[in-house]
Amino acid sequence: MAKITYIDQQGTERTIDVEAGMTVMEGAVKNSIPGIDADCGGACACATCHVYVDPEWMEKVGPAEEMEVSMLDFAEDVRENSRLSCQITVTDELDGLRVTTPRSQH
Amino acid sequence: MPGTELRGVHYLRGIGDVEAIRADLDGARRLVVVGGGYIGLEVAAVCRTLGLDVTVLEMEARVMSRVTAPAMSEFFEDVHAAAGVNIRTGVRVSAFEGPGRVERVAGAAGEAFPADVVVIGAGIVPHQELAAEAGLACDDGILVDECARTEDPDIFAAGDCTRHPCAVADGRPVRLESVQNAIDQAKAAAAAMCGRAAPYVEVPWFWSDQYDLKLQIAGLSQGHDACVLRGAPESRSFAAFYLKGGRVIAVDAVNRPAEYLVGRKLVAARAEVPPERLADTAIPIKEIGAPFL
Numbered sequence: 001m002a003k004i005t006y007i008d009q010q011g012t013e014r015t016i017d018v019e020a021g022m023t024v025m026e027g028a029v030k031n032s033i034p035g036i037d038a039d040c041g042g043a044c045a046c047a048t049c050h051v052y053v054d055p056e057w058m059e060k061v062g063p064a065e066e067m068e069v070s071m072l073d074f075a076e077d078v079r080e081n082s083r084l085s086c087q088i089t090v091t092d093e094l095d096g097l098r099v100t101t102p103r104s105q106h
Numbered sequence: 107m108p109g110t111e112l113r114g115v116h117y118l119r120g121i122g123d124v125e126a127i128r129a130d131l132d133g134a135r136r137l138v139v140v141g142g143g144y145i146g147l148e149v150a151a152v153c154r155t156l157g158l159d160v161t162v163l164e165m166e167a168r169v170m171s172r173v174t175a176p177a178m179s180e181f182f183e184d185v186h187a188a189a190g191v192n193i194r195t196g197v198r199v200s201a202f203e204g205p206g207r208v209e210r211v212a213g214a215a216g217e218a219f220p221a222d223v224v225v226i227g228a229g230i231v232p233h234q235e236l237a238a239e240a241g242l243a244c245d246d247g248i249l250v251d252e253c254a255r256t257e258d259p260d261i262f263a264a265g266d267c268t269r270h271p272c273a274v275a276d277g278r279p280v281r282l283e284s285v286q287n288a289i290d291q292a293k294a295a296a297a298a299m300c301g302r303a304a305p306y307v308e309v310p311w312f313w314s315d316q317y318d319l320k321l322q323i324a325g326l327s328q329g330h331d332a333c334v335l336r337g338a339p340e341s342r343s344f345a346a347f348y349l350k351g352g353r354v355i356a357v358d359a360v361n362r363p364a365e366y367l368v369g370r371k372l373v374a375a376r377a378e379v380p381p382e383r384l385a386d387t388a389i390p391i392k393e394i395g396a397p398f399l
Contacts, residue, residue, distance in 0.1 A: 039289055045313040045322060047367070067320065070363040073392075 006033045006051075010104050018090045019067040020077070022043060025049040025085035035101030037106045042086040044068055044078040047075045048105040076104055082088055109202025115224045118145055119282045124225035132221050135159055138221040140199050144314045145227035147182060150191050151212050151316040161192040161219050162212065163199055164230075166278035172229075173312070175327050177346055178358050180374060181339050184318065184334055189317060194219075230283060232267040247281040252305035254295035262299065264291035274355065275326050275372060284312050291386045318342070322366035325356030334381045336391075345369065347384045354379055368395035 004027050005015040018027030021106050028036040030073075040046035044067050058081055064072065068087045068098065072078055109115065114134075116127045117118030127149075131137070137153045139146045139287060141166030154160045162169070168179035169186075187194050198214040202224060237248040242256045245267030254262045254270070265288040269281045270279040294306035297323055312323040320343060330348035345365035348356040353376045357369030368391045372379065375398040392399075 002165060040313065041285065043313060043315065045320070046311075067361075067363060071367070073364060074367040 002090050002091065002092060002097065004094070005096075005098045007098065007100040008035050009101070020038065020091050022090050024051065024088040024090060024097070027090065027106065028082065028101075033101075034084060035105070037089075037105040038086060044071060044084060044087060045069045047084060050075045050078075050102050050105060051083060051085045051099040052079060053081045053088075054100070055081055055085050055096050057099075059096070060093060068090050074101075076106070077102055107199070107201065107277040108210065109204075110226075112208040114204075114208040114222060115226070116384060117147065117226050127223070127225060127271065131156065131158065134222040136194040136220055136222045137161070138163065138219050138224050138227045140211070140224065140256050141228035142166070142193065142195065143172065143227060143229060144170065146225075147186065148314060149227060149317055150186060151189070152311075154186075154189050154191050154362055155317065156270060159192075161194065161221075161266055162186070163197045163213070163219065164193065164195045165198050169195065174323070174358055174377065175330065175333055175346065175348065177333055177335070178321075181360070184320075185317065185319065185342075186220075189272060207278050210299045226317060234267055237261075237263060249279070252294070252304045252307065254306065255298060256290045261296040264288060264295045265375065270306070272310065272326070274309055274376075280310075281328065282310050284310065286311050293326050309370055312372060319360055320363070322359045322363065323357070324366060325354075327356035327358070330355055332386045336385055337387055347372075347379075349379075349381065349382075352378050352393065354384075364391050368399070371395055374398075 001017050003015055004018045005013050007013050014033050016031045025036055025038050029038050037048035039048045068084050072082055118121055135157045139150050139162045141151055142162050146162055150160045150162050166195040169183055170179050183193055196302055199211055200214040201212040202208050203210050203212055208221055210225050211221050217250040234244040234245045234248045236245050248263040248267055250263050250268045250270045252271055254264045256263055266283045269279045272280045290306055290308045297304045309324055313322045330350050332349040334347045343361040345359040345362045354372040359366035377398050
């Protein structure tokens with residue numbers, strides 16, 4: 001189990017418990033956290049679950065794989081710390097992870 | 107269809123079916139899949155990878171015939187054949203046989219396919235009964251407009267069961283069986299119900315994961331007069347662009363997410379792009395799409 005904090009563009013923070021094995025995207029969608037659309041349900045096929053990972057968590061979260069990198073290339077306002085949250089699997093190690101949702105997923 | 111009640115014969119319509127199939131695969135050796143569309147081929151890929159003997163029975167002359175072009179059907183038939191899946195096209199299933207538990211699938215022309223487990227992934231019939239009983243117009247789908255409204259302004263319908271206008275389908279109303287359509291139509295319905303009607307004009311898109319291949323599709327390729335390949339199918343990373351009158355109307359991309367994402371924009375813009383340019387892998391796809399992004 002890990003506590004994940006989702007921050008929106010207004011600075012509002014929402015912290016929830018997400019089971020290890022679920023993705024950061026699933027945690028948001030199952031707990032009605034706004035800002036993550038996840039149109040394809042987690043198949044790395046739509047780039048609408050885009051989040052900015054807090055810089056101090058980037059190393060623990062790890063880098064994106066090839067398919068995700070290609071999909072991210074076309075998302076809106078992509079930055080150094082951009083990730084597709086359906087590709088970040090929650091582990092106990094990520095307890096305390098903070099991510100910010102973008103202005104828009106489309 | 108006689109025999110659907112036999113043990114070991116499964117439909118695949120919901121998560122309960124998935125769990126039942128998974129349990130039944132334990133100890134099974136031979137799987138027969140009825141239907142060579144996305145669902146059938148995805149099941150075939152997963153089960154072949156698990157080590158089962160897999161046979162796919164498809165009624166039409168090629169797999170995925172309703173959703174992709176012949177070049178793509180051929181590619182996927184080759185991929186499955188190379189993986190050891192037995193794909194049989196032009197086969198119409200007439201019955202499932204075996205006392206108590208399924209033992210074989212019978213074809214209408216007298217063929218017999220031994221099976222320990224059967225998965226039926228043969229397509230759907232839209233649930234329009236309620237709408238029809240209510241007197242709403244239906245035609246292989248509940249007829250709705252761009253805001254998911256039926257002919258009664260207070261009644262909406264969304265998803266696989268509707269037939270609706272599609273900006274990229276040359277004016278003919280379409281019925282789309284996809285996650286994207288269900289979600290986007292539902293959003294259009296909700297917006298209209300809240301008095302903030304925003305017509306649904308999304309380019310239809312779709313994906314299918316089979317083995318190590320991610321097939322991503324944007325647009326509808328029916329009616330194309332040209333098909334341009336970008337990259338080589340043998341490399342298992344390529345895209346097929348479909349044009350009509352010089353304009354891009356659809357793209358099928360295999361392990362080429364960039365081509366798929368740019369392709370979506372090209373389809374939305376009904377972009378005129380010279381075929382030689384689309385085929386030229388020396389030109390980055392982002393550059394080809396730049397004027398339309």
